[in-house]
Amino acid sequence: MVAEDDDKQAELIRRYLEREGHTVTHARDGLSVLERVRHHEPDLLILDVMMPRADGLDVIRVLRAESRELPVLMLTARSTEDDLLLGLDLGADDYMTKPYSPRELMARVRTLLRRARAPPGARGAPPPAPAPPRRGGARPREPRGPGVGLGGVAGAGPPRPAPPTPPPPPPGGWRPGAAPGGRGGAPGGGRGPAPPPEPEPAxxxxxxxxxxxxxxxxxxxxxxxxxxxxxxxxxxxxxxxxxxxxxxxxxxxxxxxxxxxxxxxxxxxxxxxxxxxxxxxxxxxxxxxxxxxxxxxxxxxxxxxxxxxxxxx
Missing domain, CATH: 1.10.10.10 (Winged helix-like DNA-binding domain superfamily/Winged helix DNA-binding domain)
Structure with a gap:
């Protein structure tokens, strides 16, 4: 959505957005912005600060008070420090001062949309490290099904003996090799659920x-x-x-x-x-x-x- 009371500026932004495949709606005052967002929330809001009926800062304040998390890119002719701080404090995700480059505006729109659509924790996450190679460069062995021998043909290899059946646990539920007070199992096993992680220190x-x-x-x-x-x-x-x-x-x-x-x-x-x-x-x-x-x-x-x-x- 483009919230801009200057029709020429709004038309310019609309053309650039539509050229990139976006569907664009236009509002000329702050109250219209709030009504349209409540009816159908857009993926992103390009918001001019100086608008009639309710200015852009009031619009951001109301949207964030309603817990609406849509990205907001603020356009402003005000370049003072206090104005920029206020806009960011109220919840604007980015800002540009007029006059601005439409191409840079589109780049910032792409960035905000990409960040908003990314799953939590995915932004900036490094790719997973590849598995370390096996010694000697050998490829890992693929598991074979039951009865598959070295030649990959069922029944080609000698049958494998079945694993021995473990003895039943003695009365009381304790097994040899289990940790004292544990629930039995292999040596070192029998541990209960992992303790919760310690809170990060201040x-x-x-x-x-x-x-x-x-x-x-x-x-x-x-x-x-x-x-x-x-x-x-x-x-x-x-x-x-x-x-x-x-x-x-x-x-x-x-x-x-x-x-x-x-x-x-x-x-x-x-x-x-x-x-x-x-x-x-x-x-x-x-x-x-x-x-x-x-x-x-x-x-x-x-x-x-x-x-x-x-x-x-």
Whole structure:
């Protein structure tokens, strides 16, 4: 769906989308967008911010409050930092500022649709490693059915003796070779169900705590609300404090390997995080910029003789 009150802009976007095989609907105001999405949810919403009756930010706010997870690409003539942060905070998946390239817009649409249609956990997952070769390069033997000899003909080989029947267990249910208190079986067997995996420990960088298991962030024991994207960036850097992360590396934490998402998205998330974890966002002491490279997370108290940071609690 294209939500754009400028008919010329909407027609241009529609032509490019239809050229790629998409069916396109058009809405000229925010209330019409909400009505149409509730009636039939589209695969993706291209949403202009400045629209009559209800602007694009209000539309995103309502859609996310209704737990609608359709991808939203925001188009805006506003280029200020606060406007971009607000759009991402409300739940926009990507944004482009006007004027924009229609070809780049289509590339971002393809990326958002591909990510939305991928099964959970599939995005950015490496292919499975091939099985290690057998010693000497021999091919693995294929199983033979009963009575199949070396020549592959039934009855060509000598008959195989049947395996011995194990003796019945003694009274009490315990078998020789079973672990004490187990249920019997081969030596070392008899184990009960595997214990549940231990929760992932919290990451601590000075006064900052990032708990991946609980999906919680805190500063000096005070909870900090983070969006999913902000949490992924913070957890990645908290796992390796003082390491410098390039924008491209952080972009992979956000969106896998989708190369059409701009690294500017990382800058916006970092600026938003600084407003939440720094006392003075304009003079950060935790989330630092390494000019020409990227960002790093550090403990400001460590250089003052405080406790060593970066450990797991």
């Amino acid at each position: 990451l601590r960088v000075g006064a900052l705590t990032v708990d991946p298991g609980r999906h919680e962030v805190g500063i000096d024991g005070v909870a900090v609300e983070c969006t999913p994207g902000e949490f992924r960036l913070l957890a990645a850097m908290a796992a390796e404090p003082d390491r410098v992360f390039s924008r491209q590396r952080l972009l992979e934490e956000l969106h896998g390997f989708d190369r059409y998402i701009s690294t500017r998205t990382v800058d916006v998330h970092v600026m938003n995080l600084r407003k939440k974890i720094e006392r003075s966002p304009r003079r950060p002491v935790r989330l630092l910029t390494v000019f020409g490279v990227g960002y790093k997370l550090t403990d400001p108290e460590r250089g003052r003789g405080g406790p060593r940071s970066g450990h797991r609690g």
